[in-house]
Amino acid sequence: MESSSHAASNCHDALETFRIPSLLPSFYYIPAFLTTEEQSLITQKIPPNRWTHLSHRRLQTHPSPLTATSTLLAAPLPSWLTTTASVASRFEELGVFNNSPHRAPNHVLINEYKPGEGIMPHEDGSAYAPVVATITLDAYGVLDIYSKGVARSENAREDKSPSSRIQITRIFQEPGSLLVTIGSSYRDLLHGISAVNFDETLGPSTVANWEMLSEETRRTIEEGVGRLERGTRISLTYRDVIKVSEIGRKILGLGSK
Ligand SMILES: O=C(O)CCC(=O)C(=O)O
Structure with missing residues (x-):
């Protein structure tokens, strides 16, 4: 990882080097994180043994799913998610x-x-x-970015099917990369895979972070004339839940992990 010597500050100075230039505002791509x-x-x-099987992917939630009121029952993240490869310290850097609100993912x-x-x-x-830090493991991913507007059909009714979404661009995520989405990029846009x-049709005109990809990745894509075969990708999305309840710690004795 290309680390920065900046001390943590109230803004995102250290991230600025990694801002995806053609995409305003605030998407940051850190290759080889x-x-x-x-x-x-x-x-x-x-x-x-923690997977939930969904129709088009499988999912794990740590430390636990949110409650019906979008609250996290206070419990630490499993340490392997924060200390392996010093991930949490690298986020801090x-x-x-x-x-x-909590200045760290929970x-x-x-x-x-x-x-x-x-x-x-x-x-x-x-x-x-409004901040998500996504680590891509094992295989590349392509994140499609959409505006919240939808195409209107001839009779002027909103068509909310995926094909009617207005796609703005794509972000290519190499294995080992970190993608950070902050602020209005988080609030005002949609994303999907x-x-x-x-x-x-992967290439400089369709991939927002093309210039930030390694030479090897770009060469592989170019050799395939913009076509690339998917592998099995795992993503870790680190977030900060705003509402946290201490009730789990008090009643269930959680927090000893
Ligand atoms: O896997 C990803 O990179 C995206 C995941 C995602 O969009 C989500 O969990 O809401």
Whole structure:
């Protein structure tokens, strides 16, 4: 990881180097945030018995799912999610959570997508502070970014089907990369991952962070004339849940993990 010497501050100075220039505002792409060895150290620690199987992916939630009132029952994140490869310290160096209420992540969703799987365009909502740090493990991903507007059909009724969304761009996520989404990028845009076996037409005019990708990645894409075969990708999305209840700690004695 290309680290910064900036001390953590109230803004995101250390992240500025990594801002995706063609995308305003605040998407940051940090290539090679983790080495291949660090990625497999984390992958090996993902508990095999915690998966929830959804129609187009499987999911784990740590330390626990939010309650019906979008509250997190206070409990620490499993230490392997923060200390392996010093992930939490690296977030601090970059100042990723400097402006969030707890100044650190308290919740992690782990998604696994096999080739042909994805997630519909959506927003992450107000339960979380507007900052998400996404680590990509094992295989590349392509995040589609959409405006919240929808195309209107001839009879002027809103068509909210995925194909009617207005796609703005795509962000290519190399294995080991970190993508940080902050502020209005979080609040005002939708994101999704198309459920395909191959990504097509990848290139400088369609991928917002093309210039930030490694030469090897760009060469591989160019050799495939913009076409790339999906592998199985795992994503770790670190967030800060705004409402935290201490009741779990008090009643259930959580927090000893
Ligand atoms: O896997 C990803 O990179 C995106 C996950 C996502 O959009 C979500 O969990 O809301």
